[in-house]
Amino acid sequence: MLSLDRGLFFINYKSAEDSVSPPRVIVAPAQGHxxxxxxxxHPDATEPTLCKPDSGLVVRVNTPATLQxxxxxxxxxxxxxxxxxxxxxxxGRIPDAPDSGNGIGLHVATEGLKVLGHVAGRGDIIVGPNAWIxxxxxxxxxxxVALEWPDKPSSVxxxxxxxxANGQTGSGRMVPLGAYAGTRGRALPLTGIVLEMSGTEELKFVAEAGFLNAPTLRAVGKRVVLAGPTNREPLVGLRIGIERNAPSEVVATSAMPRKSAGSARVRVFRSQQRQAGGAR
Structure with a gap:
């Protein structure tokens, strides 16, 4: 699942591990979207299926939606x-005006982020940025989970x-920095997480999440949505960091062992073109 904002996106099948019998890539809106x-x-195509590398299609998103x-x-x-x-x-757009002094300085201490995760059988675990829970x-x-960032710029x-799991009370409710989201001691695993950042164009989240029997997702952006293929898989690993903005990407790679004979690895990158005078 890939969360997309309003806009135009090029889906590009770049490469495959098996060049002789490459897998097919099937693109479709999530149910309800x-x-x-x-x-x-392409004028010669009849369905949204990319059969080999170096093929692609375009997705036009009218309102924020999820692509499968x-x-x-x-x-x-x-x-x-x-x-x-x-x-x-x-x-095309006019580049942003130069920083007037109210922007975020290059010295901002993004390494000060702390992430708390309550893990079944282990209790609360607190880690720094880009460390696995x-x-x-x-x-x-x-x-x-809960996030703390003592050195957060005031504008952010x-x-x-x-x-x-099972849509229990509290699902989907946005909470501010420092608040705990989830449960403790109720054996209710998380099945998804959303991270949002506003007040800056200079910073972004970099997050990875592992879901049971599903690929590990790596998401980059000011708004990150992570969930398993069916939105029901338990979250079994998480790491979150904050970095300065650069062309963003989303990566999904298999981290959980599989019993099938074939490799089952999907890597999805999301990137944005550089703009004159700046980049998201």
Missing amino acids: ERRMEIIL VQVRAMRPGGSRSAIVRVEQIQP AGPAAPSRVEG EIRYAVQL
Whole structure:
């Protein structure tokens, strides 16, 4: 699942691990989001399926929506490892005015971020930026999170929300920096997380999340939405950081072991074109 804001996006099938029998990449709106976007195909194409590397299509998103990207092997037991790049097509605009002194300085201490995660059987775990809570090496149910950033610039606002299993009370409710989102001691794993940042164009979230029996997602941007393929998989690993803005990307790679004979790795990159005088 890939959360997209309003805009125009180029879905580019870049490469595959198996060049002889590359997997197919199937693109479709998430259920219920069909009217929020339009998939623009090549004149010779009849369905939103990319059959080999160096092929692509365009997605026009009218209102924020979720895009589903699936990879299917071409033969039984075949590879499902592919790299797909999602590039936002930027309209031309006048570059932002130079910093008047109210912007965020280069010295901002993004390493001061602290992330608390309540892990089943282990309790509260506090880590710094870009450090795993549970994660691929030791997956375990994450039941709640909280973010702290003592050195946060005053102009920056951060909010976040979690999705609880079975839609329990508190699911989807945005909370401010420092607040705890989730449960403790109720055996209710998180099934999704949303991170939002406003008040700056210079910073972005860099987050990774592992969901049980699903690829590990890496998301970059001012608004990050992470969830498993069906939105029901328990969150079993999380790490969050904040970095200075640069062309952003979203990466999904398999971190959980699979029993199938074929490789099952999907890598999805989201990037944005540089603009004259600045970049998001």
